[in-house]
Amino acid sequence: MQNLLVLGTVFFPFAGAILTLLLTRYNRLDRWLAFGASLLSWGCSVAVLLQVFGGDVQTYRLGGYMPPFGIVLVADRLSALFSVMATTVLMAGFMYCIHCKDKCISYPAFLPLFLFMETGLNGTLYTGDIFTFFVFMEIMVLSSVSLVAISDDHLGLEAAFKYLFISGIGTLLLLIGVSMMYASLGTLNFADMARLLTADEPPLVRGAALVLTVSFLLKSAVFPFHFWQPDFHTTAPTPVHAVLSSVVVKIGIYAVIRILTLLFTGDALDIQPILLALGVIGIFFGSFGALRTYNAKRLLAYSTIGQIGFILVGIGWGTPLALVAAVIYAVNHAFVKSAMLMIMGLVSSRTNPKSANFSEIGGAGRTMPMVIGLLWVLGGMALAGIPPLNGFISKLAIVQSGVEAQDWWPLFLAVFGGVITVTYVFRTWQYVFQQNNPDLKLEIKPYGDGVIAPVLLISLCVVLGIYARPLVGLAHLTVEQLQNPQIYIDAVRLFTGG
Numbered sequence: 001m002q003n004l005l006v007l008g009t010v011f012f013p014f015a016g017a018i019l020t021l022l023l024t025r026y027n028r029l030d031r032w033l034a035f036g037a038s039l040l041s042w043g044c045s046v047a048v049l050l051q052v053f054g055g056d057v058q059t060y061r062l063g064g065y066m067p068p069f070g071i072v073l074v075a076d077r078l079s080a081l082f083s084v085m086a087t088t089v090l091m092a093g094f095m096y097c098i099h100c101k102d103k104c105i106s107y108p109a110f111l112p113l114f115l116f117m118e119t120g121l122n123g124t125l126y127t128g129d130i131f132t133f134f135v136f137m138e139i140m141v142l143s144s145v146s147l148v149a150i151s152d153d154h155l156g157l158e159a160a161f162k163y164l165f166i167s168g169i170g171t172l173l174l175l176i177g178v179s180m181m182y183a184s185l186g187t188l189n190f191a192d193m194a195r196l197l198t199a200d201e202p203p204l205v206r207g208a209a210l211v212l213t214v215s216f217l218l219k220s221a222v223f224p225f226h227f228w229q230p231d232f233h234t235t236a237p238t239p240v241h242a243v244l245s246s247v248v249v250k251i252g253i254y255a256v257i258r259i260l261t262l263l264f265t266g267d268a269l270d271i272q273p274i275l276l277a278l279g280v281i282g283i284f285f286g287s288f289g290a291l292r293t294y295n296a297k298r299l300l301a302y303s304t305i306g307q308i309g310f311i312l313v314g315i316g317w318g319t320p321l322a323l324v325a326a327v328i329y330a331v332n333h334a335f336v337k338s339a340m341l342m343i344m345g346l347v348s349s350r351t352n353p354k355s356a357n358f359s360e361i362g363g364a365g366r367t368m369p370m371v372i373g374l375l376w377v378l379g380g381m382a383l384a385g386i387p388p389l390n391g392f393i394s395k396l397a398i399v400q401s402g403v404e405a406q407d408w409w410p411l412f413l414a415v416f417g418g419v420i421t422v423t424y425v426f427r428t429w430q431y432v433f434q435q436n437n438p439d440l441k442l443e444i445k446p447y448g449d450g451v452i453a454p455v456l457l458i459s460l461c462v463v464l465g466i467y468a469r470p471l472v473g474l475a476h477l478t479v480e481q482l483q484n485p486q487i488y489i490d491a492v493r494l495f496t497g498g
Helices: 004-022 029-054 077-098 110-126 130-149 156-185 190-197 203-219 229-234 238-248 250-263 268-292 296-317 320-348 370-384 390-405 408-434 448-466 469-482 485-492
Strands: 058-061 072-075
Touching (some): 004 058, 004 110, 072 485, 130 156, 203 268, 250 469, 296 320, 296 408
Antiparallel strands (some): 058 072
């Protein structure tokens, strides 16, 4: 089966990146072109999602070569759902860019790098080859590092260098894990590795499972591999930060789910308790970090560490219901976090220092249209898990899976950690949108154009909270497919020489 729509999700951002490089001299045309390329990628991802949930796993063999010798793109329910999540947020990010006044967005390299980041992100989700996964991940990482380095924040270059060195460690671990798998099995194709591991598990495979898991946790800024994330995300341009903290960090989570359910099903029982412990610690570390920080964007960066912790708790419990909860949480969090970061970008961009430090934006929201404050409140309610927003569905799914697992202490700690979210979100709302600050100087700019993207994302949060059945149903079907790895193996149609 050669499904061009699967290729389209990766091809359109790549082609858009090349074209925007050629059109940088034309005012705003390159921004609309970038948005158009992202829109086409989103359309392909939605079409693929409809196909995989209505029928078989979709594939595209690059060059027509049969796997495992050729590279194949594979769209099962997990990759298709995560791709729709990612392309939706990226499309909103490019929509935000169209009228954004940040200086860095006018640089010739900004939009091509942003599109290359989307190329790498979609590629990691769809590739059926672990080495190609590494290649796409590095495209995504190098693009995001470059985007942070050219940001308007003077600390961006420092943060980019920090992450480049830390990411290098994760890359080294990933390559070591890939080498161990190739030395043991003689193949790099996910389906072929899964087929061989059903018969036997060579000695190096267990070590590879640990090395790969650590590498992916580092890429997702999971405690204790989190230390690079607050600086890196805070200094990023707003549309880039919105993607980094909502989608890019989920690539490591996606990879962990993939390898534990497809490759290392026997070792999963040994790894899951570690993920559970790291998840609970991450919830509290991220929440308390957000509570004590001095910057609104940094607050949301720390919050991501805590929210990733909730997803890890679901993966750590490992039951079908817990995996459903983890998938629901990952999707819902992406829409909430990206919207809140764009809202804070609207506020901070109108202060004279263009900073999100609380000392400089206190009371800034009070002078702005009421809709901006309302969007922040709705986003905060979703992040804290207050009904009827989608965050409530996420938290409810985690609680239900914890009750089913009868693992009471982690469940109690997760719920208590979630309460802290309410504190820092609404404290920020009071400080930014309620405080009276007559000495604050704001730039007069139009608001309507920049509000469109967060309005769309918050609208999704409301819809997925009031009418959660489609997402919950998709998550259940996804986990149902993950529990049968043979479906993935058969879909790739490996050439085994027989």
